[in-house]
Each structure stands twice: as structure tokens, then as C-alpha cells.
Amino acid sequence: MRLVFLFIVFFSFAFAKAQTYELGIFAGTSNVVGDVGSTQYIQFNDVxxxxxxxxxxxxxxxxxxxxxxxxxxxxxxxxDDISRDLRGLNYDYRMLEASVGIEYTFWDWELYSGRPQFTPYLYTGLTAFHYELFALNNTNELEEYGETTDIAVPIIFGVKMSLTPKLILAAEIGARYTFTDNLDGSSPVRSKDFDNLKFGNLNNNDWYVFSGVTLTYTFGRKPCYCNF
Structure with a gap:
């Protein structure tokens, strides 16, 4: 609920000063970089x-x-790791992420210039995500035992272009560095009894990646840029 409240406050404050806004959707794929599953950094695993x-x-x-x-x-x-293939573990769960931060464009992005716009961009900020916790059970399978919320630092690179004066299309790949090693059940927490159930590389935290496209609609009067 705190994340939703902060998002609403941010959204409301933005509307209090009529500038140029974009509102739209993100659609893409997700994957975890951890100790279970593929060792590839970018995978098109799920939606x-x-x-x-x-x-x-x-x-x-x-x-x-x-x-x-x-x-x-x-x-x-x-x-492709033979030891992982022989181990045969798997997991499947839902994650909800909320993120706020700054998007920096490498070239000027001026929607009111009357010219088609195109630029690469970089985004970073602070991310909070809610997800399910897993641990090995007596049959050596990953089993859910709870839920929690953690934070991550996003590093997103993308390119965007104006389709029309009002529609913006972007494609991006974004890695999130987390402060947990348990996105895949390899390092369960909350109980000392879980210590002997840990496996994999315990010295590295997990990452997760969202790759996809955004389509946004622009609105608001011609901007009068201030000091920040």
C-alpha cells in the first residue's frame, strides 16, 4: 500500500504543474539471473x-x-550447465514492481519542435518489488513458504522515437540489481533452519531483467522548463 500511495502522490504532484507528460503501457518479457535456470543474462521467459x-x-x-x-x-x-540440468529445479511465481527515478536522454528530446524525435536514453532510480519466497523441501523440490518485499537498483537502457506528435514508442532492456540472493530459492531467509538448504553462489545477489517496449501518449501544454 505504501508503494501505491507514493505513486499516487508523485502522479498528483506532477499534474499540479502543467508541463509535458507521457502516460502509457509497458509490455515485454522477464527473467531472473540467479542460481536456478538458464545462465543467460537476457531470456524471453515469460510475460x-x-x-x-x-x-x-x-x-x-x-x-x-x-x-x-x-x-x-x-x-x-x-x-547449458550440466550440473543444473541434472539437478532439475524450477520455480514459477508472480512479482509486482514499482519504480521511481530519472530518465536521461543522450540527445535533446523536444516533442514540440515540429520534427520527428529519436534518442537513446538511460534510466535509474529506486525500485521496490514484492515476490514469493521458496526453499527446498523434503523431496528436494522448491516450495513456496511466504512472501516479502525488497528493493533494487534499476539500470535501464533504451531508445525511443515519436510516431506522431502525441505517440511515443520505445524499446528497452532493464536489469535490476537486488539486495537478496533468494529470487530463485537458493538462499532462503527468516529461519536458521534454512541455512543448510542454501545452495549455489552465496556471494552474489540475484538480478532480474525486464525487456520490452513502451507506448506512451503525450499531453499537457508546451513546457516552460524550470531549474530542475
Missing amino acids: AIGGVFKWNRSPRHSFRATIISANMVGDDNDS
Whole structure:
């Protein structure tokens, strides 16, 4: 609920100063980089979908907020690592992510210039995500035992272009560095009894990746850029 409240406050504050806004959808794929499943950094494992809001504060930066729901799956049988393939573990759960931060464009992004716009961009900020917890059970399978919320640092690279003066299409790949090693059940928490159930590389935290496209609609009067 806190994440939803913060998102609403951010959204409302943006509308209090009529500038240039973008509101739209994100659609793409999700994958976890951890100790279970494929060792590839970018995989098209399952669906991720959500909403995105941007407040363009200058030709080079905008404040951005997103909420994304994704299905996170991992299967050792998809790995090129023989030891993982023989182990045969797998997981499947839903994740809900909320993120706020700054999107920086490498070239000027001026929607009111009357010219087609195109630019690469970089986004970072702070992300909170809610997900299910797993641990090995007596039959050596991953079993859900709870839910929790953690934070991550997103690093997203993309390119965007104006389809029309009002519609913006973007494609992006975004990795999230988390502060947990248990997106895949390899390092269960909350009980000392879980210590002997840990496996994999315990010195590295997990990452997860969303790859996809956004389609946003722009509105608001011609911007008068301020000091930030």
C-alpha cells in the first residue's frame, strides 16, 4: 500500500504543474539471473506488463514512475550447465514492481519542435518489488513458504522515437540489481533452519531483467522548463 500511495502522490504532484507528460503501457518479457535456470543474462521467459508515467522536465531528463507485474520462471532444464540440468529445479511465481527515478536522454528530446524525435536514453532510480519466497523441501523440490518485499537498483537502457506528435514508442532492456540472493530459492531467509538448504553462489545477489517496449501518449501544454 505504501508503494501505491507514493505513486499516487508523485502522479498528483506532477499534474499540479502543467508541463509535458507521457502516460502509457509497458509490455515485454522477464527473467531472473540467479542460481536456478538458464545462465543467460537476457531470456524471453515469460510475460511482464505494466504502466509508465513520465514528467518531462527538460530536453535531456524526465522524472519517471512505473508499475510492472511479471511472471518469473526458472527451470534448470533450460540451462547449458550440466550440473543444473541434472539437478532439475524450477520455480514459477508472480512479482509486482514499482519504480521511481530519472530518465536521461543522450540527445535533446523536444516533442514540440515540429520534427520527428529519436534518442537513446538511460534510466535509474529506486525500485521496490514484492515476490514469493521458496526453499527446498523434503523431496528436494522448491516450495513456496511466504512472501516479502525488497528493493533494487534499476539500470535501464533504451531508445525511443515519436510516431506522431502525441505517440511515443520505445524499446528497452532493464536489469535490476537486488539486495537478496533468494529470487530463485537458493538462499532462503527468516529461519536458521534454512541455512543448510542454501545452495549455489552465496556471494552474489540475484538480478532480474525486464525487456520490452513502451507506448506512451503525450499531453499537457508546451513546457516552460524550470531549474530542475
